[in-house]
Amino acid sequence: MLKVQEIRELIKLVDQSAIDEFTYETDETTVTMKKSGGNTVTAAPAPAAPAERPAEPIQSSAPEVKAEPVESSSEEAPAPAAEKAADYDYEIVSPMVGTFYTAPNPESDPYVQTGSKVEKDTVVCIVEAMKLFNEIEAETTGEITEILAKDGELVEYGQPLYRVKQK
Structure with missing residues:
Protein backbone atom coordinates (compact mmCIF):
# COMPACT_ATOMS: atom_id res chain seq x y z
CA MET A 1 0.00 0.00 0.00
CA LEU A 2 1.29 3.42 -0.91
CA LYS A 3 1.77 5.99 1.81
CA VAL A 4 0.10 9.38 1.51
CA GLN A 5 3.47 11.12 1.06
CA GLU A 6 4.36 8.74 -1.79
CA ILE A 7 1.05 9.49 -3.52
CA ARG A 8 1.67 13.23 -3.10
CA GLU A 9 5.12 12.87 -4.67
CA LEU A 10 3.69 10.88 -7.59
CA ILE A 11 1.03 13.54 -8.17
CA LYS A 12 3.66 16.31 -8.12
CA LEU A 13 5.95 14.44 -10.52
CA VAL A 14 3.14 13.67 -12.98
CA ASP A 15 1.82 17.23 -12.70
CA GLN A 16 5.23 18.72 -13.50
CA SER A 17 6.00 16.32 -16.35
CA ALA A 18 4.76 16.06 -19.92
CA ILE A 19 3.24 12.64 -19.15
CA ASP A 20 -0.49 12.48 -19.88
CA GLU A 21 -1.21 9.16 -18.16
CA PHE A 22 0.52 7.23 -15.38
CA THR A 23 -0.38 3.88 -13.80
CA TYR A 24 1.29 2.35 -10.74
CA GLU A 25 0.33 -1.19 -9.76
CA THR A 26 1.09 -3.26 -6.67
CA ASP A 27 -0.43 -6.53 -5.47
CA GLU A 28 -3.27 -4.78 -3.65
CA THR A 29 -3.65 -1.37 -5.30
CA THR A 30 -3.62 0.33 -8.68
CA VAL A 31 -3.22 4.09 -8.92
CA THR A 32 -3.97 5.69 -12.28
CA MET A 33 -3.45 9.37 -12.98
CA LYS A 34 -4.57 10.96 -16.22
CA LYS A 35 -4.11 14.55 -17.29
CA SER A 36 -6.44 16.24 -19.69
CA GLY A 37 -5.09 19.75 -19.93
CA GLY A 38 -3.57 19.14 -16.48
CA ASN A 39 -6.96 18.96 -14.75
CA THR A 40 -7.84 15.28 -14.31
CA VAL A 41 -6.52 12.86 -11.68
CA THR A 42 -8.11 9.53 -10.75
CA ALA A 43 -7.21 6.83 -8.26
CA ALA A 44 -8.89 3.52 -7.51
CA PRO A 45 -8.14 0.31 -5.61
CA ALA A 46 -7.51 -2.67 -7.84
CA PRO A 47 -9.91 -5.61 -7.62
CA ALA A 48 -8.29 -8.69 -6.09
CA ALA A 49 -7.53 -11.45 -8.60
CA PRO A 50 -8.41 -15.05 -7.62
CA ALA A 51 -5.35 -17.06 -6.53
CA GLU A 52 -5.76 -19.80 -9.18
CA ARG A 53 -5.67 -17.40 -12.15
CA PRO A 54 -2.43 -16.00 -13.53
CA ALA A 55 -1.92 -12.27 -13.00
CA GLU A 56 -3.48 -10.08 -15.67
CA PRO A 57 -3.20 -6.35 -16.24
CA ILE A 58 -5.87 -4.63 -14.18
CA GLN A 59 -7.96 -1.86 -15.70
CA SER A 60 -9.32 0.70 -13.28
CA SER A 61 -13.06 1.28 -13.57
CA ALA A 62 -13.04 4.46 -11.48
CA PRO A 63 -14.79 7.42 -13.07
CA GLU A 64 -12.62 10.31 -14.15
CA VAL A 65 -12.84 13.42 -12.02
CA LYS A 66 -12.63 16.58 -14.12
CA ALA A 67 -12.11 20.14 -13.05
CA GLU A 68 -13.34 22.79 -15.42
CA PRO A 69 -11.10 25.84 -15.83
CA VAL A 70 -12.59 29.03 -14.46
CA GLU A 71 -12.53 31.96 -16.82
CA SER A 72 -12.46 35.43 -15.37
CA SER A 73 -14.44 38.21 -16.94
CA SER A 74 -12.74 41.47 -17.86
CA GLU A 75 -15.90 43.29 -16.70
CA GLU A 76 -15.17 42.57 -13.02
CA ALA A 77 -14.31 45.61 -10.95
CA PRO A 78 -10.74 45.53 -9.66
CA ALA A 79 -11.70 47.03 -6.25
CA PRO A 80 -13.53 43.90 -4.89
CA ALA A 81 -10.65 41.68 -6.05
CA ALA A 82 -8.22 43.92 -4.17
CA GLU A 83 -10.41 43.72 -1.05
CA LYS A 84 -10.50 39.91 -1.27
Missing part, protein backbone atom coordinates in the same frame (compact mmCIF):
# COMPACT_ATOMS: atom_id res chain seq x y z
CA ALA A 85 -6.71 39.77 -1.53
CA ALA A 86 -6.43 41.84 1.66
CA ASP A 87 -8.61 39.37 3.61
CA TYR A 88 -6.00 36.60 3.53
CA ASP A 89 -2.28 35.98 3.11
CA TYR A 90 -2.22 32.20 2.68
CA GLU A 91 -4.39 29.44 1.22
CA ILE A 92 -4.46 25.95 2.68
CA VAL A 93 -4.73 23.66 -0.36
CA SER A 94 -5.66 20.01 -0.77
CA PRO A 95 -2.55 17.84 -1.08
CA MET A 96 -4.54 15.18 -2.94
CA VAL A 97 -7.76 14.29 -4.72
CA GLY A 98 -10.40 13.11 -2.28
CA THR A 99 -13.48 13.90 -0.24
CA PHE A 100 -13.27 16.93 2.06
CA TYR A 101 -14.58 16.62 5.63
CA THR A 102 -14.63 19.45 8.18
CA ALA A 103 -14.96 17.17 11.23
CA PRO A 104 -13.60 13.77 12.34
CA ASN A 105 -17.14 12.32 12.21
CA PRO A 106 -20.66 13.60 11.44
CA GLU A 107 -21.57 14.05 15.13
CA SER A 108 -18.46 16.12 15.98
CA ASP A 109 -17.92 19.87 15.72
CA PRO A 110 -15.78 21.08 12.81
CA TYR A 111 -12.02 21.23 13.37
CA VAL A 112 -12.03 24.97 12.52
CA GLN A 113 -14.53 27.67 11.61
CA THR A 114 -14.23 31.18 10.18
CA GLY A 115 -12.41 33.18 12.84
CA SER A 116 -10.60 30.17 14.34
CA LYS A 117 -6.96 30.67 15.29
CA VAL A 118 -4.60 28.05 13.84
CA GLU A 119 -0.98 27.04 14.40
CA LYS A 120 1.27 25.22 11.93
CA ASP A 121 0.32 21.81 13.35
CA THR A 122 -3.42 22.50 13.80
CA VAL A 123 -5.58 19.92 12.01
CA VAL A 124 -8.09 21.87 9.89
CA CYS A 125 -9.87 19.06 8.00
CA ILE A 126 -9.71 15.52 6.65
CA VAL A 127 -9.37 14.52 3.00
CA GLU A 128 -10.41 10.94 2.36
CA ALA A 129 -8.53 9.29 -0.49
CA MET A 130 -8.74 5.59 -1.30
CA LYS A 131 -10.48 4.85 2.05
CA LEU A 132 -7.66 6.55 3.97
CA PHE A 133 -8.57 9.53 6.14
CA ASN A 134 -5.73 12.06 5.87
CA GLU A 135 -5.58 14.86 8.43
CA ILE A 136 -4.64 18.16 6.80
CA GLU A 137 -2.67 20.63 8.92
CA ALA A 138 -2.72 24.42 8.58
CA GLU A 139 1.06 24.68 7.91
CA THR A 140 0.90 28.35 8.96
CA THR A 141 -0.03 30.46 11.97
CA GLY A 142 -3.01 32.80 11.71
CA GLU A 143 -6.79 33.09 11.58
CA ILE A 144 -9.19 31.30 9.21
CA THR A 145 -10.92 34.01 7.14
CA GLU A 146 -12.82 31.84 4.67
CA ILE A 147 -13.79 28.19 4.16
CA LEU A 148 -13.78 27.47 0.42
CA ALA A 149 -14.94 23.83 0.28
CA LYS A 150 -18.18 22.26 1.49
CA ASP A 151 -18.31 19.24 3.80
CA GLY A 152 -18.50 16.02 1.77
CA GLU A 153 -17.38 17.75 -1.44
CA LEU A 154 -14.88 16.15 -3.84
CA VAL A 155 -11.70 18.24 -3.93
CA GLU A 156 -8.84 18.25 -6.43
CA TYR A 157 -5.09 18.25 -5.87
CA GLY A 158 -4.00 21.84 -5.19
CA GLN A 159 -7.57 23.13 -4.71
CA PRO A 160 -7.75 25.88 -2.05
CA LEU A 161 -9.70 24.73 1.03
CA TYR A 162 -9.21 27.61 3.49
CA ARG A 163 -7.94 31.17 3.43
CA VAL A 164 -5.81 32.32 6.35
CA LYS A 165 -4.77 35.78 7.54
CA GLN A 166 -1.25 35.11 8.81
CA LYS A 167 -0.03 36.51 12.12
